[in-house]
Each structure stands twice: as C-alpha cells, then as structure tokens.
Amino acid sequence: MWTLGLTGGIGSGKSTVSALFQQLGITVVDADVVARQVVQPGTNGLAAIVSRHGRSLLLDDGSLNRAKLRDIIFADESEKQWLNALLHPLIRTEMFTQLEQAQSAYAILEAPLLFENSLDKYCQRTLLIDVPETVQISRTCARDNITEQQAQAILKAQMSRQDKVAKANDIISNAGVIADLSAKVSLYHQNYLHLANLHSR
CATH class of the missing domain: 3.40.50.300 (P-loop containing nucleotide triphosphate hydrolases)
Incomplete structure (x- = not known):
C-alpha cells in the first residue's frame, strides 16, 4: 500500500x-489512536504493564490509568525505556496491519x-x-x-x-x-x- x-x-x-x-x-491510521488500542483491556500490552506495576495502575473499569503511568515514566527514565521497548513493536505491528487492510x-x-x-x-x-x-x-x-x-x-x-x-x-x-x-x-x-x-x- x-x-x-x-x-x-x-x-x-x-x-x-x-x-x-x-x-x-x-484511510488514515493514527499512531496516537493505535498507541491507545494496544493497551486496552484484554491486550498483551496492558497485561505486561500490570505484571510489572500491579493492578493499582488500573481504573475501576479495568482500563489503564494513563495519568498514573505518565507519573511513573516521568520520574524514572529506565521505566520510560522499558515502556517504549514494550509498546513500540506492538504499535508498529498494529499500524502496519491497519495500513495493509486499507481499501x-x-x-x-x-x-x-x-x-x-x-x-x-x-x-x-x-x-x-x-x-x-x-x-x-x-x-x-x-x-x-x-x-x-x-x-x-x-x-x-x-x-x-x-x-x-x-x-x-x-x-x-x-x-x-x-x-x-x-x-x-x-x-x-x-x-x-x-x-x-x-x-x-
């Protein structure tokens, strides 16, 4: 494509x-939207974040507490690097999938x-x-x-x-x-x- x-x-x-x-x-594939999709409830991305930081990073509805995660990565560069290493490959794979499916x-x-x-x-x-x-x-x-x-x-x-x-x-x-x-x-x-x-x- x-x-x-x-x-x-x-x-x-x-x-x-x-x-x-x-x-x-x-068709427009928005990287910011994809970045949210790969950490929705039920995804491997969210499971990995919870495994590392615990369920305290979840909101009552089971979704990611972005503000809390943002505080963690701003305070600790190594956590930011870990998160990027986790999410960037997931985001790229999903972006390419959506681009290939474009009609x-x-x-x-x-x-x-x-x-x-x-x-x-x-x-x-x-x-x-x-x-x-x-x-x-x-x-x-x-x-x-x-x-x-x-x-x-x-x-x-x-x-x-x-x-x-x-x-x-x-x-x-x-x-x-x-x-x-x-x-x-x-x-x-x-x-x-x-x-x-x-x-x-």
Whole structure:
C-alpha cells in the first residue's frame, strides 16, 4: 500500500488536515489512536504493564490509568525505556496491519513523532503541516487549557520546526483559514493519487 506520512507539531492543525483527507475517502491510521488500542483491556500490552506495576495502575473499569503511568515514566527514565521497548513493536505491528487492510487508493500514517520515531522510512512520501511556533503555542494553550510554559516544554521535546521542514517532502502552511487548507489538501490529494497509481503498476 502506497503510504503518506502525515505529521506536524502540537497545534499545527494536523488532525484537521487528516479529517480533510478522510472526507476524500482516504484511510488514515493514527499512531496516537493505535498507541491507545494496544493497551486496552484484554491486550498483551496492558497485561505486561500490570505484571510489572500491579493492578493499582488500573481504573475501576479495568482500563489503564494513563495519568498514573505518565507519573511513573516521568520520574524514572529506565521505566520510560522499558515502556517504549514494550509498546513500540506492538504499535508498529498494529499500524502496519491497519495500513495493509486499507481499501482506499493510498493510505495515511498520521504520527506527531513521525520523524523522531523514524516512521518516515515506512512511507513513500511525507507531508508536514507547518505553522509558526507562536501560533502552535497559542492554539495549544487555548485547546488544552495549559500554560505557555507547559506548551513550550512540549515543543522542546519534539524535533525542531527547521529540522522537520528539512526532512519533509511536502509542506502545507496552516496559518490561514480552513478554506485555504481544504484547497491545498485537494491539490496534494490529486498528486498522491497519481503517485499511488504509478506505484501500483
């Protein structure tokens, strides 16, 4: 399956662009959604976490207490490494399964850390949704009700805007209005249909 890697920092409008591609009939596999799926009740991922940390990490409904797990991995780098070693292979396997099952002309792998986690190597092309950092911070503060300092800390943990711009094949600037964004997505969609068609020959 010809795959487009879609990425963008916090507050870039990546989810909006993803929804526009879905409206055009393209299957989108969201890495964040898959990351939640692999630790749902009944999964090997959740069983391994409970085996290591005990049932105190579960909520009353049997699902993972994400806030509690986040506290553990922020406090202990070795626990973060253990969790990544457990989850990354599970996430990748599930992502590839969903991409292969896609029925659309091409598929999209949406991942905020596409370049950071080297997922771009599994994509035929990459599309970056780019906005100035000041816009990212103001949007994120408004959306997530966090302070400017917290938003800046999240930004610092991601690859720099300059590095992402240098790595991406295609870039959509999303500092404007939704109508402009929709037109840009439609243009890229036509190009990706053409590339996917060439790929399948």
